Amino acid sequence: MGFLVGCQKNDDPRIAELQHQVSNTDSRIVELQNQIIKLDTLTSNESDSIGYIWNQYLIACTNFNQLRSQVFLLQYANVSVPITPQDKGYGLLKTPYGTLLVSTENVEPYLDGYKIHLQIGNPMSAHFNGFSLICSSFQTSNYFATVQTFTNAVTDQLTPGYWTPVDFILAPSDMDRVRNASVSVELNQINLLKKPAPSP
Numbered sequence: 001m002g003f004l005v006g007c008q009k010n011d012d013p014r015i016a017e018l019q020h021q022v023s024n025t026d027s028r029i030v031e032l033q034n035q036i037i038k039l040d041t042l043t044s045n046e047s048d049s050i051g052y053i054w055n056q057y058l059i060a061c062t063n064f065n066q067l068r069s070q071v072f073l074l075q076y077a078n079v080s081v082p083i084t085p086q087d088k089g090y091g092l093l094k095t096p097y098g099t100l101l102v103s104t105e106n107v108e109p110y111l112d113g114y115k116i117h118l119q120i121g122n123p124m125s126a127h128f129n130g131f132s133l134i135c136s137s138f139q140t141s142n143y144f145a146t147v148q149t150f151t152n153a154v155t156d157q158l159t160p161g162y163w164t165p166v167d168f169i170l171a172p173s174d175m176d177r178v179r180n181a182s183v184s185v186e187l188n189q190i191n192l193l194k195k196p197a198p199s200p
Contacts, residue, residue: 032057080184113171127191128158137181
């Protein structure tokens with residue numbers, strides 16, 4: 001399960017630059033791996049050099065994961081909205097039918113995770129009957145190894161001009177994963193008002 005397909009900014013020069021940095025970092029990791037293999041065959045007198053190269057390898061791996069995460073976030077800008085327990089504002093969420101508003105109202109501990117209280121605003125003139133709320137989260141230490149995505153079916157109607165409260169549970173989870181959580185919405189059914197018949 002992934003994020004909704006949206007308007008990806010693949011021509012964003014920041015993405016090209018980050019992808020270039022990712023490629024360079026990946027080459028650096030391979031180079032360091034080769035040095036570690038060579039140094040590992042030397043005598044114990046070279047242990048300090050091995051330790052230095054190993055530390056450089058770990059730093060390169062960390063930078064690599066951070067760069068890949070930045071590329072991912074730029075490519076999917078506004079297709080998902082982050083959970084922001086410390087911020088009472090709202091984010092803009094793009095859908096094929098228009099833009100919704102998403103606000104994090106509260107986050108509270110719940111069993112082995114957290115219950116997240118959202119408000120979804122519909123500034124459009126259309127009614128939406130039911131939708132799927134897609135949540136993705138990860139741990140700061142390693143995005144690619146810890147990312148998880150799940151979908152909640154919501155039967156509530158998104159009424160035009162109103163905020164709709166939506167609650168869901170993120171579990172198992174710690175606060176680090178909550179801070180790295182984001183949501184997107186897949187709208188299931190759209191209802192438009194019929195144009196009144198002309199007066200006779």
